[in-house]
Amino acid sequence: MTGISPSLQELLLRLGVAALNGSKIYTLFRPFYGGIGHILMLHRVVPQKNHNSLNADIEITQKDLIDILTYFKKNNYKIVSLDEVYNILHEKRTDIKFVSFTFDDGYKEIDFLVYHLFQKYNYPFTVYLTTGFIDGTAINWWYALEKIILKNERIDFEYNNKEYCFFCSFPNEKYNTFRTIRSLFLNQYNEKNIREVFRKYHISLQEITAELTLDWEQVKKMSRNPQVTIGSHTASHHCLKALGAEAVKEDVLCSLKRLESQIQKKVEHFSYPFGRKQNGPREFAIIEQLGFKTATTTRFGNIFPGHWPHRLSLPRIYPIGRLPVLKYLDLLLSGALSALGYRFKRI
Template structure:
């Protein structure tokens, strides 16, 4: 633990009245029992254990928080719902099958709502889940060599250190690639090394029948999260429009249900900006979530397309939840700015 973390822990109770806000939205991805196989350092952070999820729920229950759905939050922020109690909203991004297997029974047991933000390439089984394919590739190779954008990349992957470096650099290339560049990288990194592009999707993604099962439960909100999970700021206007609106349309036609909420893929600064916020508004969503760090304040009623969330994967649960609910962890990231609106 760094010195600044220790200081923030001590400061949390004093910071809370100013930075705590009305409530928090929490972001998760996968919920899985701890795996025993080797991982690349820093890449297990999409996962929390069912025990950590349950402890997180207990933390908020003990402190008398209301658990909100996105519709509850919309009603609160537009002044329809009056509330004195603080609230928490649980969200899971992308559409992983473990959300049904491990998370759903926990929420059901506690009878509290949660949200899954679905990229439609997951249930459509067209997603190349490059972040896991890349991890598998690097774990199984002693060397990774490829060309991209006129540059040669050559990584010695014999030791853990080298694997972590190869992963971090190649991950960044994939993440910020536009549609054409993503295709080129898929060829030069994954296909050139005989990776089966759709192998991972069968293993990790929710199917449409499973999503229908979830959608039939009033505790579950399914929200849009684009079609192909690109960093939207890397795309052209019409591509952004397609990615957002088409994901809403595909979810609505498959689930026979109106989809009112949206989450930007990645969604941090430089990944979703003013153009993306405008297009999400034009697509008719009630709320849209970013991955900017921060609490929710009543002022977000005027910024419904830029709701901040806390990514809990970077934290130790449940130990660090005081840093989240007090706003102490956002204070550092946002340099003392209180209400994060863009």
């Protein structure tokens, strides 16, 4: 959709998904593409919806989370840990309808909006942590970008030797600007130059990252609960495909050693930052060499028995854009979207 604004792209997506959802055609896909279970990919859980948020596609409310949990229990799913997913695949079991909850990045609200909720019902879940966010060596630039855009009506900067200028007075302009700059940073990633952009606007990336992120005491508290799995999400949150092979190993090992030294447990599960097209066979092979049991991507899809050989590149299910989660959950889990998006391949 080159040349189409991000807001129009989302409108077209919403219309297409709404039509598919309303027609119930997606139910025809479930027997073939519904899989044996699902791994949910979530990021930040917030107390209530912020309609000004430009990062709404990675946010759900606590009520949304409660509704999702209720849906799965009502539909007789077993809520399982990633260790259990590993065992189900290894044993080629098809008798368990399961779902596993994963939360990427390590946002602070996990402690008081997720942990206590899952603890109440004794449900397992996984938190994939970027250790650099906790230690102050990595930056959560997408929330800093939101802050700049919401505060300004014009954004201009130099990035990778090119000048950029965006006018963003109105909400749709702010959303389009955010999506465009986010894509620019992801596709031409250069952390040094990203830091320069924020320095111009007197934004402290370290302060914003610290405000958003769990601290080590919270992590250690949660890790003592056997229902909580702590996984690695690298040390830097860099796109691994953009790094050399040795740099990838160093980044992941740095995270692994830091996590294990803090929680005094072996860390066996991994999640790729920006893990859809940005990672491939080289990254998967490195993660296998480092001894992880499973690794998850952001490739959209359900889990099938045939995923055992691909357990280091597992797909996940996640909310799409700003669509209401519960309304579309049946569709998301049916396999229809992944079948259409990946030319009817299941794995």
